[in-house]
Amino acid sequence: MSGDVVNGIYEVLDGRFRSGRCANGDMRLEKLYGDCRWAEGPLYVPAWRQVVWSDIPNDRMLRWDEVTGTVGVFRAPAGHSNGNTLDPQGRLITCEQGNRRVTRTEYDGSVTVLADRFEGKLLNSPNDAVVRSDGTVFFSDPDFGITSDYEGYRAQSEIGSCNVYRVDPVTGEVRLAADGFRGPNGLVLSPDERQLYVSDTRLNQVRVFDVDERGDLSDGKVFAECRPGNGVFDNIRFDDEGRLWVAACDDGIHCYDPDGSLIGRILVPETVSNIAFGGPKNNRLFITATTSLYSAVVAVTGAPRIRR
Numbered sequence: 001m002s003g004d005v006v007n008g009i010y011e012v013l014d015g016r017f018r019s020g021r022c023a024n025g026d027m028r029l030e031k032l033y034g035d036c037r038w039a040e041g042p043l044y045v046p047a048w049r050q051v052v053w054s055d056i057p058n059d060r061m062l063r064w065d066e067v068t069g070t071v072g073v074f075r076a077p078a079g080h081s082n083g084n085t086l087d088p089q090g091r092l093i094t095c096e097q098g099n100r101r102v103t104r105t106e107y108d109g110s111v112t113v114l115a116d117r118f119e120g121k122l123l124n125s126p127n128d129a130v131v132r133s134d135g136t137v138f139f140s141d142p143d144f145g146i147t148s149d150y151e152g153y154r155a156q157s158e159i160g161s162c163n164v165y166r167v168d169p170v171t172g173e174v175r176l177a178a179d180g181f182r183g184p185n186g187l188v189l190s191p192d193e194r195q196l197y198v199s200d201t202r203l204n205q206v207r208v209f210d211v212d213e214r215g216d217l218s219d220g221k222v223f224a225e226c227r228p229g230n231g232v233f234d235n236i237r238f239d240d241e242g243r244l245w246v247a248a249c250d251d252g253i254h255c256y257d258p259d260g261s262l263i264g265r266i267l268v269p270e271t272v273s274n275i276a277f278g279g280p281k282n283n284r285l286f287i288t289a290t291t292s293l294y295s296a297v298v299a300v301t302g303a304p305r306i307r308r
Contacts, residue, residue: 009267009296016257017264020241024299025283029268032064032293033071038151039288041128041235043084044278045092046305051278051286053293054081056097056151064293066279079103080145080152083128083186083235083274086305087135095126097145098152102126102137102167115139115167115174121158123165125151128186128235132193135169136215138177140184140198164198166215178209178217186235186247186274191303197223197244199233206233206246206256224260227251235274238303245285247272253287268294277302 003013010023017023037057044051049066052074060076061084075081080098087093092105093114100123101116114137116123125145131137142162145152164184166177183202189211190197196209196217204226209217224244226233231251238244242258253266253275270289278284282302287294 003264005267011252011265011267012263013265014257014261014263016261017255020243020263021299022243022255022264026296026298029287029294029296032069032295033062034292036062036288036291036293038273039291039293040273041081041083041095042274042276042278042286042288042293043086043092044276044284044286045086045090046278046280047090049280051276051293052084052092053274053286053288054078054084056080056082059098061094062293082126082145082151085129085131087131087137088133093129093131093137095129095139097125097127100125100145100152102129102139114172115165118159118163118165118174118176124157124159124162127184130187130189130196132189132211132215137167137169138164138187138189138196138215139167140164140181140187142181142183142185142201144183164196164217168215175215177215178220180220185233188236188238188244191238191240191242197236199236199246201232201234204233206236206244224254224256224262226254227262234272237275237277239277239300240282240303241300243300245275247275247287249273253285266296 006023007027036055041054051064061074061078063074079096083095124143129139146155164178185201186199208223231248234247244256246254255264274288
């Protein structure tokens, strides 16, 4: 399956990609930084006007300043951090693969551990997280950080499986949200918070679950599968018109219509790990890909940052 390439970086696979203005915007990717070992977990922080992201094997978090264009170290060591997100209060939530925990950075810079065990057993290596408007934290826990010393510390899984969990916002209890995964990776809530989407890197699919008021998941089903022989699914993000954008590693960035159809791609010169919308208008797409942080100002807008 191939389509027309527009402006050198957008591949139109379905007319909806063109009519939805997805193929508009910058005619090139802007390389903001290029000295990582494996870049992951970009997050635009509006209050700082900065992008924070992880360089996992180098055990550091970096930040790019939107005003000055400079890059500096945000935290090192960083527990071989991976995914980052914000809670409704604007605090940084980080998945630390090496430390096998999910943390929150407080306003004064101190770090609070939100989750490091399930039923008394150490987590595997938390990968990505998303926070509901009531403070419930959902996170994925594959074993990527314990299979070798490259992105964490080699160890045996105490839990024996790779799952998605949730942290109760009142009690702090870590509860099983969904199982049956081989490599749960990126996750994102739908804009109305009624569904949770989870990518499974080893099964190469995105699954979607209904979410009830308590945060329990049900009715899991496959939303999309990666093109045979092309790429691997990693991180996922929504725009404000319900399209799902997926980091597909060697196959660039996929764009899926709300009905699950693959309608287009963004072509990236390196293996794509993760994406995030940001900028003042939330229409700048930040991309981590192997050694680099890229961006493109696009003609679509990310889903609202703060849910009410």
